[in-house]
Amino acid sequence: MPWMNTSLTPEVRSGLLIGAMTLDQKIQQIAMKPVANTNLPGCDFSAQGRHVEGIPSLAIPTLRMTNGPFGGGDCAVAPTSTGLTSALTVASSFDPAVSSAWGDIIGEETRASGHNVLLTPGINLGRVPNAGRNFEYFGEDPYLAGVMAVAQVNAVQASGVQSVAKHFAANEQETSRQTMDTIVDDRTMHELYLLPFEMTIQEANLASVMCSYPHLNGVYACESSELLTDWLREDLGFKGYVMSDRGATHSTAPAIKAGLDLEFASPLWFTPELIHKALDTGALTVADIDKQLDRRYTVMFQLGQFDDPINSLRPIDFVANGRRIQAIGEQGSVLLKNDHSTLPLKAASLKSVALIGTPTFAGSAKFNSQGPSITIVVTSPYTVTPEQGLNNALHTLSSNASVTYNNASNIAKAAALAANSDVAVVMVGDISREGVDRSSLALPVTDGVDQDALVAAVVAANPNTVVVLKNGGPVLLPWLDKVPAVLEAWYPGQEDGNIVANLLLGIDNPSGKLPITFPSKEREAANATPAQWPGIDPDGAGPLPLTATYSEGLEMGYRWYDAKNIKPLFAFGHGLSYTNFKISKLSVSQKSNDGTKPFQVSVFVKNTGTVAGAEVPQVYLGLPESANQPPKRLVGFKKVWLAPGEEKQVAITIDPTASNHPLSIWDTNADAWKTVPGIYKVLVGNSSDNITLTDSITVGTTATLTGKISATAGETFSLKYGLKNVTSSVYSAVYAQDLTLQFDPTEYEFVGAQPLKPGLSVIKQEQTEPGIVRIMLASLGAANAIKSDADLLSIQLKVKTNIVTANPISLTSILVSNALGGTAQLANVSQIYNKADFNVNGVMDIGDLGIIAAAYGKKSSDADWAKYQLMDLNNDGKIDIVDLATVAQLI
Numbered sequence: 001m002p003w004m005n006t007s008l009t010p011e012v013r014s015g016l017l018i019g020a021m022t023l024d025q026k027i028q029q030i031a032m033k034p035v036a037n038t039n040l041p042g043c044d045f046s047a048q049g050r051h052v053e054g055i056p057s058l059a060i061p062t063l064r065m066t067n068g069p070f071g072g073g074d075c076a077v078a079p080t081s082t083g084l085t086s087a088l089t090v091a092s093s094f095d096p097a098v099s100s101a102w103g104d105i106i107g108e109e110t111r112a113s114g115h116n117v118l119l120t121p122g123i124n125l126g127r128v129p130n131a132g133r134n135f136e137y138f139g140e141d142p143y144l145a146g147v148m149a150v151a152q153v154n155a156v157q158a159s160g161v162q163s164v165a166k167h168f169a170a171n172e173q174e175t176s177r178q179t180m181d182t183i184v185d186d187r188t189m190h191e192l193y194l195l196p197f198e199m200t201i202q203e204a205n206l207a208s209v210m211c212s213y214p215h216l217n218g219v220y221a222c223e224s225s226e227l228l229t230d231w232l233r234e235d236l237g238f239k240g241y242v243m244s245d246r247g248a249t250h251s252t253a254p255a256i257k258a259g260l261d262l263e264f265a266s267p268l269w270f271t272p273e274l275i276h277k278a279l280d281t282g283a284l285t286v287a288d289i290d291k292q293l294d295r296r297y298t299v300m301f302q303l304g305q306f307d308d309p310i311n312s313l314r315p316i317d318f319v320a321n322g323r324r325i326q327a328i329g330e331q332g333s334v335l336l337k338n339d340h341s342t343l344p345l346k347a348a349s350l351k352s353v354a355l356i357g358t359p360t361f362a363g364s365a366k367f368n369s370q371g372p373s374i375t376i377v378v379t380s381p382y383t384v385t386p387e388q389g390l391n392n393a394l395h396t397l398s399s400n401a402s403v404t405y406n407n408a409s410n411i412a413k414a415a416a417l418a419a420n421s422d423v424a425v426v427m428v429g430d431i432s433r434e435g436v437d438r439s440s441l442a443l444p445v446t447d448g449v450d451q452d453a454l455v456a457a458v459v460a461a462n463p464n465t466v467v468v469l470k471n472g473g474p475v476l477l478p479w480l481d482k483v484p485a486v487l488e489a490w491y492p493g494q495e496d497g498n499i500v501a502n503l504l505l506g507i508d509n510p511s512g513k514l515p516i517t518f519p520s521k522e523r524e525a526a527n528a529t530p531a532q533w534p535g536i537d538p539d540g541a542g543p544l545p546l547t548a549t550y551s552e553g554l555e556m557g558y559r560w561y562d563a564k565n566i567k568p569l570f571a572f573g574h575g576l577s578y579t580n581f582k583i584s585k586l587s588v589s590q591k592s593n594d595g596t597k598p599f600q601v602s603v604f605v606k607n608t609g610t611v612a613g614a615e616v617p618q619v620y621l622g623l624p625e626s627a628n629q630p631p632k633r634l635v636g637f638k639k640v641w642l643a644p645g646e647e648k649q650v651a652i653t654i655d656p657t658a659s660n661h662p663l664s665i666w667d668t669n670a671d672a673w674k675t676v677p678g679i680y681k682v683l684v685g686n687s688s689d690n691i692t693l694t695d696s697i698t699v700g701t702t703a704t705l706t707g708k709i710s711a712t713a714g715e716t717f718s719l720k721y722g723l724k725n726v727t728s729s730v731y732s733a734v735y736a737q738d739l740t741l742q743f744d745p746t747e748y749e750f751v752g753a754q755p756l757k758p759g760l761s762v763i764k765q766e767q768t769e770p771g772i773v774r775i776m777l778a779s780l781g782a783a784n785a786i787k788s789d790a791d792l793l794s795i796q797l798k799v800k801t802n803i804v805t806a807n808p809i810s811l812t813s814i815l816v817s818n819a820l821g822g823t824a825q826l827a828n829v830s831q832i833y834n835k836a837d838f839n840v841n842g843v844m845d846i847g848d849l850g851i852i853a854a855a856y857g858k859k860s861s862d863a864d865w866a867k868y869q870l871m872d873l874n875n876d877g878k879i880d881i882v883d884l885a886t887v888a889q890l891i
Helices: 010-019 023-028 087-092 096-112 142-157 186-193 195-204 225-235 253-258 272-281 286-302 318-332 386-396 411-419 451-461 493-504 558-564 846-854 865-871 881-890
Strands: 063-066 162-168 181-183 208-211 241-244 334-338 352-356 402-406 423-429 465-470 485-488 547-549 581-588 599-607 613-615 618-622 633-637 640-642 647-654 664-667 672-675 678-685 691-699 704-707 716-723 736-742 748-755 760-769 772-779 790-799 809-817 823-826 829-831
Touching: 010 286, 023 272, 023 286, 087 096, 087 142, 087 318, 096 142, 096 318, 142 162, 142 186, 142 195, 142 633, 162 195, 162 225, 186 195, 186 225, 186 664, 208 225, 225 253, 241 286, 253 286, 318 493, 352 386, 352 411, 352 451, 386 402, 386 423, 386 493, 402 411, 411 451, 423 451, 451 465, 465 493, 485 493, 581 613, 581 678, 581 691, 599 613, 599 640, 599 678, 599 691, 618 647, 633 647, 640 647, 704 809, 704 829, 716 809, 736 790, 748 760, 748 772, 760 790, 772 790, 846 881
Parallel strands: 162 208, 181 547, 208 241, 352 402, 352 423, 423 465, 465 485
Antiparallel strands: 334 485, 581 599, 599 647, 613 640, 618 633, 618 678, 664 672, 678 691, 704 716, 716 790, 736 772, 736 809, 748 790, 760 772, 809 823, 809 829
């Protein structure tokens, strides 16, 4: 089997394998089907169908898929697995290292439990607070979601497990998900809902994407060529394979032609009968099926799944993983409110703690829910209840305080217990789950208990009441002004009790930030109208029951609140600590940028309190008005841990060419990203509504340095320095300029500089050291101010030696001033000189390559060698591939 030769590339191996397969074998491999796991002891038959049976004669391993932290894999009795926190918890950490640690656990345990495909991460956005699966996602911001997904996927796939990102795309609700139509414009799709997928594809080599249930702009997602080919493969650069969500395939040839590679689960459309029929009619070709398989097999070879197939279950260190998930839960919990330093609780003075809440939230560890039911299918090795956690923490702190649990079945008795206790801890929440959106943002009646009434009664009985939230998304808190402290714990998983108790008692300091906005009322922002969520029947006649229109466009999440100047209940990025921090001394490494060069935003963060903790400086950009954007977008953040009194400088790099396109907008006409020239506001704070530092950077071509790029020894040549876009984006009139010219003094000699514009004077031109010249320009009087783009200065240099590839000639500092004395630093500009500009057009281009290609093979012994000698760039007496490669590199 030549495809088992590990010295070959995954692409070559995949091609060899597919060439050896029969048509029937190929068809069997493009759909899942429940088959008994006869070769994996301990993994009994499951009817779930997350299974593609292997072909041993071809060394094709069986694919077994699991739903990840929510259970539901290819074994009838799920192997014991660590009960993980929700993805929303991970996002709240604002730390990719936490997402990576979460991915390490689930990647290791997926493989150990006999599975090689993990149906996670979910990277839909928290557009609607009611959405039933928000707990599976990373919040409302595409950049934050992408950062977390990249870290998680890289960790999972390091274990040799395929990661499947879902649900592609614009599947931000559960209501009518299997039939609804989602209407989203091209720009909004690319800038928001496709962006975290693009980041994960570009930065984590994502194995697979799961297409979603809904129609997108009138076409089912799993048979939309615009979505699966034009956007996913061409715009986002995806190389892996696409599987459908369960039952989301609706056709045979149209789905395959659109880009769907694998049907989930038992085949309805990718059956042998329907595939053969499509082949017979010409609707499909064998090449179409080969392409489906090639995408998946290439991924499997890349991840070593052919070379190291899973043949047995492996032991798992649940103690170590329990400690890791506890740390993740502690970092991802968010302190929403803490009036009068109510938290942390003072263990030394406590005598009695009333733990109050329904069995779902206060009587047991709260896990993520699975599927349309509320069944918990993760078989965890142990759980820590809230009562156990409180007792553990009190014991650690050498406290003898008693903990008394009341299940809230009788609110009056619960309030009486609170009244007779030093402190009341009330645990409330919601039950978010797949298949159902929350009809209301109010805390639901759970276990027969009105939870809002419970909180109100308890805090009335004892003002020293702390509320712990365990929920899958934003909730309304009508009693908030009465309760001094609120801790958001999301769904903590098996370590629930320890996570919450350690935070309440100060063993650990909360450091989470909200990845999703808490609204102030039921309907605002992206769910302000029924047409936005859950959708309406636009004509009252069908055929689709609901159409949800993303009419808010880019104004989703905190962007809507910013645009409307409306204050939410709790803002995106909000999160308190038991200590205090000061963020100061904002510095932006460049004052101008051509739109391609990375720049750094740095601040100093100081812990001004008395306990250790972590802060997250968040960097937002406000784009120029011409970009037609919401007021700001998140482009960077970094979590920093500080001891009391400690101060650190935090530098965050903003790279315009990065996969999140921090400076760019989607140009629908050009079908490409573009950067709008102008002034970009740099905004730094510790939440989206608490911006404390501001600066700016000018983006666009703000200076030019042009001229010929070839010269011989002794020749004097000129460069022209000019301004471009400065008067439209920096100052409307420029009066003074301070330039620093830098060059290699062994290659060039500075001759002089002359103005090219009347009324512009060269005040100073001084060589301060070899290869460095300072030039100062002044516009004499208001009539001569620079008010438009122009070439302003001629700079003459003399070549000392014949040069093949010279060091650049650069203006390393360009400082301009207006009439009021304001100064702005423009981006550096350079020009590179060499003798390979054969067509003498001032740029290295394909024309130069054509000229030297025509001369290929010429030698010094040829009679016409003098005509070609300048093309011998490495001076070896011949025009060869080295010379051509040099020109190509210069281009």
